Amino acid sequence: MAPPEPLSRAVAERRHAAGKDFAVLLSARERPLAQLEFWPRRMWRVYLFDDRSWRTRMVDLKPHGTGMLSAHWSIRWEFSDEQAHAAGKWDVQETTTVSDDGQVEVKTEFAGPRGTSTQAPAAGPSGVPVRRLSAPAESFLCPAPEFGDWQVFVPLLAQQGHEPATTVVLSEVPVAEGSGPLRATGIERLFRPGACDTSGGPAVVEQVDAGLLRITSGQLAVSDPGWLGDLRTVAVPSGEFPVTLSILRTSRGADVAAAKVTFLDLPPREWDMLLRPDEDLGLLGGGQFYGVGVDTGTAAFLDATRTVDEDRLDEDVFLAVDGRFTVELPGTETEPNLIAFRAGQGDGSYPVWIGRTDDGQVGCVVVDFQLHSADGEK
Known part of the structure; x- marks a missing residue:
């Protein structure tokens, strides 16, 4: 192997x-x-x-x-x-x-x-x-x-029967120059409608409006809705903000390629990986990333204070999203809503990117399900 x-x-x-x-x-x-x-x-x-x-x-x-x-x-x-x-x-x-x-x-x-x-x-x-x-x-x-x-x-x-050596020497394996953590490249193109090339052949990108996400605590969370104890959070403004899905259609069907919640209608100047406090980019090898873990085939944007009724997750989220790309759990008088969406082609770990404006504000947050990239490679 x-x-x-x-x-x-x-x-x-x-x-x-x-x-x-x-x-x-x-x-x-x-x-x-x-x-x-x-x-x-x-x-x-x-x-x-x-x-x-x-x-x-x-x-x-x-x-x-x-x-x-x-x-x-x-x-x-x-x-x-x-x-x-x-x-x-x-x-x-x-x-x-x-x-x-x-x-x-x-x-x-x-x-x-x-x-x-x-x-x-x-x-x-x-x-x-x-x-x-x-x-x-x-x-x-x-x-x-x-x-x-x-x-x-x-x-x-x-x-094991091997003859012991007098010394064991660590030989450096060549690593590509500039190799390091995964970098955000071409994220904006994931949401550009039209034809594109992927490793699986030609495809078409479509945008789908997934509704307005309400933030009340000033903290956006990204998580598998079935595992809300494992949140990735970032400080954002309070209010209602549009959620957009990038749908990738190929000859084999359609999948959610990326999901975005937009806070400022300004183009991002740079992209940062959404990290937890204990995560260090210096510990990542070439192309590695810290990402949102998905174990139910579904990911979600939500306010960090939002809770769910676990007994109703199957009916309200997992079965509902199976027949479409996204589903909203409405809010109540005391809780904001939650917007869930299908996670690419299933379970795994996916990078989450913060798009920052010229003055460092959070303009948008994107989950990339890595179905295709800006240069057409998987």
Whole structure:
């Protein structure tokens, strides 16, 4: 499988310092040996490859009270042939769990009929039993690495049968010059009616009026209406403001390509990514972004104080928007309205852009569902 866009060493090092996830590939002579994944809360996951470049072992390590890492859980797989490995159909799966006090449980499963699995019997000649034993907790510890100190994982490579190297060197993968976080390019063109080219062929852009959004708190929120605890907000004027959808029509049908709420009838001078206070653009690699998460196929503009009746979401929003592009949940005497719309082609994460005027005011806010870009590429 092709790897994702590589991070520069500087970005990866900043992510490590901030406790944000990244991955490192250890290899020898262009052959993968281990994939090191740094997870939030300072946890690590290590995938190990054998001499055939098959991923046959996974080890999870978590912070230990000693300041080191504890290998508390691991899985080892056996595959009959390359086709089974490619399909993830193991013959044997051995799971090892280690408690903080060194109690070890090893459970072995064998592939059953049609790829199902069965646990090995507690005893008997036909399978390996579930084994329980005790071992010194120290034997499962390793140092928590500083960035670039991948030498601490060499013992895991040795367990996999690879000859330990005297040193592990981090080789910089070339990263395109100017590569950095996703940039807003051609956002205005997303709302320009007429023919355009996309990666899927010719298309037509149409504008649809989605109604007026009422803001009462001075805070616009962008969210999946089913997950209003996960808001992205920006300070805006109070009042009623038009919401416009960009509809992209192709030979396969029509989808919402972007949604915009306009606060000032002035052309934006610059575009900023809508960030939460704890998000840092310096931690993003090439083309990456922080965006609104969608898990119901629907996104929405709303006042940050707006609530919804979760029991009525299916009927009032999700089923209603399925047959059209947008739906409004009217306001009440005490609450503003909410305007929901279909999220491009479904669930995912999408960038949200703030269009600012010459004097820095918020002129508009746009959700780009990334169906096409100004230059016609997906």
